[in-house]
Amino acid sequence: MIDKHLMKLRARDDISPEEEVALRGAIKEVITVPADRVVVREGEPMSYSTILLSGIAARRKDLHDGRRQYTELHVAGDFTDLHSFTLKRLDHDIVALSDCSFAAVPHVHLKEITERHPHLARVLWFATNLDAAIHRAWEVSLGSRNAIGRMAHLFCEMYIRLELVGLTRASSYDLPVSQQELGEMLGMTPVHANRTLQQLRKQGILEFAGGLVTIHDVARLKHTAEFDPSYLYLERQQR
Amino acid sequence: MIDKHLMKLRARDDISPEEEVALRGAIKEVITVPADRVVVREGEPMSYSTILLSGIAARRKDLHDGRRQYTELHVAGDFTDLHSFTLKRLDHDIVALSDCSFAAVPHVHLKEITERHPHLARVLWFATNLDAAIHRAWEVSLGSRNAIGRMAHLFCEMYIRLELVGLTRASSYDLPVSQQELGEMLGMTPVHANRTLQQLRKQGILEFAGGLVTIHDVARLKHTAEFDPSYLYLERQQR
DNA sequence: CGAGGGGTTGATGGTTGTCAAGGGCTGTGG
């Protein structure tokens, strides 16, 4: 059930059989959520965290006047709101962008893991620090890149993150979001998101239609994104 | 020496005398760094983390062509690069914006803390998740606010964070950065940072000169920033 | 005394937002 999560942890560190048992045993139930539903609402007291089993979810902060800013996307295998374990409430919403299923892990069990399996706890801590690294990469995009650069960077990031859990085909992958949502991720209006996608298409770099991303020229995509994957910490750690 | 750090931890959770001893004992040495120096360079293998004792430091990501984006500021008492404990190398530079002093905490000692003091480990984990929350707030600013809103938000955040460690006067505080650097934090050119500061001054909201921030109208500052401090998790946790 | 860094100002242009309108598709109900 949490195979994709374990796959992702093991891509970066060793997980012993005992640790795997502890993690699998920490799951209480599975939750399914339809697309466009808020899974966790900002401020709500949390007593469990969720691992995304399937679908695309996201962290989103809403401003008072309807403006929204997505701060991170989540793919299958991500411990979506592990940070609620220490924060106890979230400063943002967790939303399902497509139909999603989650494994719920009660915080009491996570507390036990920190007490009995310190190495596993450090691996989970790493996972939350990786989320922070992704936030930083988005800050750079939002602060320093123009529209086409921001969009190219997002498509690069998602390609690598989905590939890591086997959710890409040769040069395409599913990203079931509207152009409106794309704009809310990239700090631009839906109108400008549309025009930026047209630019990418006309330049023969990439196509995005109906929630399907098709990459035509990886090299130029990376180049327009100024993409450097080191922030995703893909290398293995030595224990 | 790390009194400000303990003050900050204790603002949010209980720290027992034994935990305090463990943390104080984990410090190996004190490092002093002059202003405008890189403290930790991106990619460099890390074997210790640093607590900022005095001064203003920052996380900064550099692009190839000289553009730069600051992703977070650090004030005295912050565990500046605690995330390098699990990441082993950083995806960004740590820089001293003013003269700074740091306490170096070897990762081996942090590992011991995770093994012998799981509650303290969770409190430190919380601290890295708080950094992520600050990143998210910056993403919202960079993605969804105009220049004056972004600048007001930064000055609000720094006021609260400095107040928490007793580094503000009635309505002013030190922020020893140039307008160039301000621009690199807020995703704008130094010229536009200058004009935005003039707007804030002309509206009687705030003055910034010579590294000194003087707030004239807190209410209007918060309003133009659309400031909601909940992302700073200032409330105490029950254990 | 000259160099250099930081701050300030003005003129101009480009990127992106805003507003408005229309097209295609899907689902639903008469």
Place this chain on the structure above:
DNA sequence: CCACAGCCCTTGACAACCATCAACCCCTCG
């Protein structure tokens, strides 16, 4: 079966925000 609403995508005209370039000032420091 068709009418219609509603959502998403697309396009055009225009305006606002912010970047760029260039010049000048002030201060500090060698």
